Amino acid sequence: GQQLNQSPQSMFIQEGEDVSMNCTSSSIFNTWLWYKQDPGEGPVLLIALYKAGELTSNGRLTAQFGITRKDSFLNISASIPSDVGIYFCVPRTGNQFYFGTGTSLTVIP
Amino acid sequence: SQTIHQWPATLVQPVGSPLSLECTVEGTSNPNLYWYRQAAGRGLQLLFYSVGIGQISSEVPQNLSASRPQDRQFILSSKKLLLSDSGFYLCAWSVGAGSYEQYFGPGTRLTVT
Numbered sequence: 343g344q345q346l347n348q349s350p351q352s353m354f355i356q357e358g359e360d361v362s363m364n365c366t367s368s369s370i371f372n373t374w375l376w377y378k379q380d381p382g383e384g385p386v387l388l389i390a391l392y393k394a395g396e397l398t399s400n401g402r403l404t405a406q407f408g409i410t411r412k413d414s415f416l417n418i419s420a421s422i423p424s425d426v427g428i429y430f431c432v433p434r435t436g437n438q439f440y441f442g443t444g445t446s447l448t449v450i451p
Numbered sequence: 452s453q454t455i456h457q458w459p460a461t462l463v464q465p466v467g468s469p470l471s472l473e474c475t476v477e478g479t480s481n482p483n484l485y486w487y488r489q490a491a492g493r494g495l496q497l498l499f500y501s502v503g504i505g506q507i508s509s510e511v512p513q514n515l516s517a518s519r520p521q522d523r524q525f526i527l528s529s530k531k532l533l534l535s536d537s538g539f540y541l542c543a544w545s546v547g548a549g550s551y552e553q554y555f556g557p558g559t560r561l562t563v564t
Contacts, residue, residue, distance in 0.1 A: 373551050373552075375552060375553070377555075382539075382558070382560070383557060383558065384541050384543075384555030384556050384557050384558050385495075385541075385555050386555070387552055387553070387554065390551060390552050392551065428493065430495070432553070434551070434553075437483050437500065437502060437545070438497075438500075439485075439497075439543075439545075439553050441487075441494065441495040441497075443493060443494050444493050444494060446493075
């Protein structure tokens with residue numbers, strides 16, 4: 343089966359710092375999605391990547407779909423307290439979505 | 452626009468009791484529907500998914516079952532709950548064709564006592 347590794351597992355940063363997290367897989371995927379989950383709520387889609395090499399931004403968030411189609415990263419610039427939460431990478435093939443283990447982000451004011 | 456509902460929002464049930472969680476989607480037709488369980492705020496585990504009425508695929512053999520009696524309704528059930536069934540249950544949908552993106556409901560927090 344697929345092996346999906348998301349890192350880091352957790353991050354503690356100062357407000358204003360930039361953040362970087364990534365996912366690598368043993369398999370090739372057609373789509374990479376990035377979600378954020380606040381405590382007690384469902385995950386919310388942040389960015390969707392459809393093509394290898396694609397670089398997409400959504401405000402302070404930037405994500406890239408790796409050329410090999412086996413990896414993706416998410417960057418958050420100038421972090422703010424509301425960025426706190428768990429971030430998941432979710433590659434997709436067919437009707438199947440595979441969730442990473444998540445990166446827990448804590449922003450210290 | 453599309454909306455996904457789940458209820459109840461929270462539930463406390465004794466061991467051995469039955470379970471029924473409901474998920475409905477508005478604003479789309481023939482969606483793919485999914486049930487996930489999340490333990491301790493990390494790692495979503497896919498339980499079931501459905502590509503149409505009456506079509507259910509089970510990803511993990513366990514004490515739960517799913518049904519899709521209507522196009523936009525997805526139900527998660529159990530005849531007898533176990534302590535290990537406690538967790539945060541999330542329903543999600545994606546477009547039937549292509550399925551590029553997946554959208555989640557607000558979740559149900561289940562505590563089995």
